[in-house]
Amino acid sequence: MSHAVTLPERGLFDAWRAAARIAISHRIAPEEIEWTEGGGTESGGLFAASPLPDAIGPHKAMVPQAFVKLAGSVIWHSAPERLSALYRALWRIDRRDGDPLSQADPLGRRLALMAKSVGRDIHKMHAFVRFRELPSEGRRRFVAWFEPEHDTLEPGSAFFARRFADMDWIIATPRLTARFEAGRLSFHPGGARPDLPEDGSEHLWATYFANIFNPARVKLDAMRAEMPKKYWKNLPETRLIPDMLKDAEARVERMRAAATTLPRPGAAAVSTRYRGTMPAAPDLPATLEEARAAAMQCRRCGLCEAATQTVWGEGTPTAPLMIVGEQPGDREDLEGRPFIGPAGQVLRGAMAEVGIDPASAWLTNAVKHFKFAPRGKQRLHQRPDRQETLHCRWWLGLELALIRPGLVVALGATAAFALTGNDAPLAPRRGRIETGPNGGPVLITWHPSAILRQRDRAAAARLRGALAQDLARAARLCGLAPGQSNATSLRGT
Structure with missing residues (x-):
């Protein structure tokens, strides 16, 4: 017995999928089905074909998701045989007859070429549809005429519905017409090319x-x-x-x-211009002031080219406590001072909570220039990589040698790596004291920005409590806790 399946012009994929599911569930072979679409008529006479059964049969076919995706593309091809070719592939998959999804298989190769051609046709429609505006009151109205190679208007229209959701439009093709009105997309019969009005925007x-x-x-x-x-x-x-x-x-x-013209005035990079006016720095600065002046001209890595300026540390030159973060943020880069942005406010608040006056410590960063990615008018923080941190480690070592703190607090993974050379995960190290590059103690704790990134309030509170706890411990060890003198039991001699 042969069967005839007639599919509608609209909603073709869903209709073919439903019919194919019924056919395969009754194990109807591909040669027993005649596929037509768009109102085709069944053959009559003595050997007239029968419709498919109304209900799903006893056999349950399992197909890979890759076939469903392939069929969802091939179905829009203009070749009439693609309907029977897809069912033939489904039949073979169900019977484990070779691999009709492989391009090494003749059927798989044919289907892959069809899918590629459909994808290219949709891409061309998105690129080459040209709308003309129609007279309207209220929502703006547009119309376009397009002649696709395949039946790609239906799958390709979702792009225009997303992109032009605030206006009404029509895309007419010989086979089908898409209408988007008041936020609703619908499809109607196609026809001949309409008379399109002149549009000033085309000029x-x-x-x-x-x-x-x-x-x-x-x-x-x-x-x-x-x-x-x-x-x-x-x-x-x-x-x-x-x-x-x-x-x-x-x-x-x-x-x-x-x-053949000269570059306009001011075309040189900002960093090139301001460095040209600076005096040469000594090879090995002997004081913090000399070190700061030398750092302003730093070119050890490429971060200096985009950053506004070097952000040097600040605080007491003889501080028993040094606190080291990752790098300056946006506000620090603009103003030239460490820890004055959102993360800095969290840090200073925790310091105040445990009785540490920022002026009695030395606040600095492992990396002295702001690394960022521009997004419109914003500059989004980017973490310094390993080489950038190592390049800037020279400046951090100079600060340690000139200040000689009794204890260093490392805020976050980048500072911990710069101070200890250890890039192991931070969580199991937090709260521990490790050995720094000068042999001095380094207390590992969270960076304030980790607190700001937490969306869960309870988790953020836990991190802030841990930070405050570690700062309180640092204050006790350095003699900076309330009621204690500035003991220097941890300071080097």
């Missing part, structure tokens, strides 16, 4: 297209590969291409002539 687009055209980079084969000529008749900018190509050689000569 603006053409002017922009002509001005961004770079005649020195013209590669005709590559251009035709990315913008096939079959799409040109519906693209307003393509009418400009012949004249632009004709004038390309002359424009290249004009560009060459215009290129």
Whole structure:
């Protein structure tokens, strides 16, 4: 017995999937099914085909997700045989007859090429649909005509619904029409190309297209590969291409002539300009003031090129306690002082809670320049890598040698690595005292920024309590706790 399956033009994938599930559950072989779509009629006569059963059969087929994904793409191809080819692949998967998903298999290769062609067609639609505005009151209305190679309007329209959700639009094709009105996407029969109104914005687009055209980079084969000529008749900018190509050689000569100019004043990097006015630094600074002046000219790594300035430590030059963080933040970079941003406020608050006056300690960072990634008007913190930390370790060692603190508190993993050379996980080390590069003690604790990153209030409170506890211990060891004298039992001689 043969069966006929007629699928609708809209919602094709869901309809094919439902029919294929019924057919495979009754173990109906591929050669026993005739697939048609779009209102095709079943053959009549003595040997008329029967419809599929109404209900799912006893056999349960298991198919990999890769096949569902492949079918969801191939189904939109224009080749009529893709419906039967997909069911044939499903039949073979269920019977474990080879691997029809492999491109080494002839059927798998054919399906993969179909899926690739569909994906390329959707990409071209997203790139080459050109809307024209219609007269309207209220929400703006637009219309476009497109001639896809495959039946890709339905899967490709979701892109436009997301991107142009605040306006109404129509995309018409020969087979189907997509309408997006009041936030709702619907599909209707296609037809002939409608009469599209003139749109003033097309003139603006053409002017922009002509001005961004770079005649020195013209590669005709590559251009035709990315913008096939079959799409040109519906693209307003393509009418400009012949004249632009004709004038390309002359424009290249004009560009060459215009290129022989001096750079504008102020084109040099900021860091290059301000360093040019600074006196040369000594090879080995003997005082903190000399060390700070030398650090302002630091070029040990590339961080100096984007940062506003070097952020040197501050506090008491003879402090028994040094607190070392990771690097300056955005505000520290702009103002040139350590720990004055959000993380610094957390640290200073914890210090005040345990009775440590910031002026009685030395506050600094393992890395002296701000590392960031620009995002619009914001500069987002980026953690210094291992080499950047090692390059800046020279300055940290100089601070340790000149201040000679009795105890150093390392805030976070970067500071702990710079001070101890140990890059093991921080959590099991927190609260412990390790040995620093000068043989002195280093107390490991959390960085205040870890507290700020916590979304769970209870977790943030636990981290802040641990930080305060470690700072209180540091204060006792250095004699900075309330009611104690400035003992120096941990200071080197």
